[in-house]
Amino acid sequence: MEELKLYTVEEITDVLKVTQRTVYNYIKKGELKAVKIGKYWRVKLIDLQKFVDQGTK
Numbered sequence: 001m002e003e004l005k006l007y008t009v010e011e012i013t014d015v016l017k018v019t020q021r022t023v024y025n026y027i028k029k030g031e032l033k034a035v036k037i038g039k040y041w042r043v044k045l046i047d048l049q050k051f052v053d054q055g056t057k
Helices: 009-016 020-029 045-054
Strands: 006-008 035-037 040-044
Touching (some): 009 020, 009 045, 020 040
Antiparallel strands (some): 006 040
């Protein structure tokens, strides 16, 4: 099985150079696919790549 890379909201803020609130808004609007594990949101590498490729609307 391939290694599954999951990013935290904090890591995504560093990559995209946006605030945590912006990342949470992307998740809430369904623009960035994420899964909640326990009380923390995680984003798969492939979903982050798709988000970056499609850009914001």
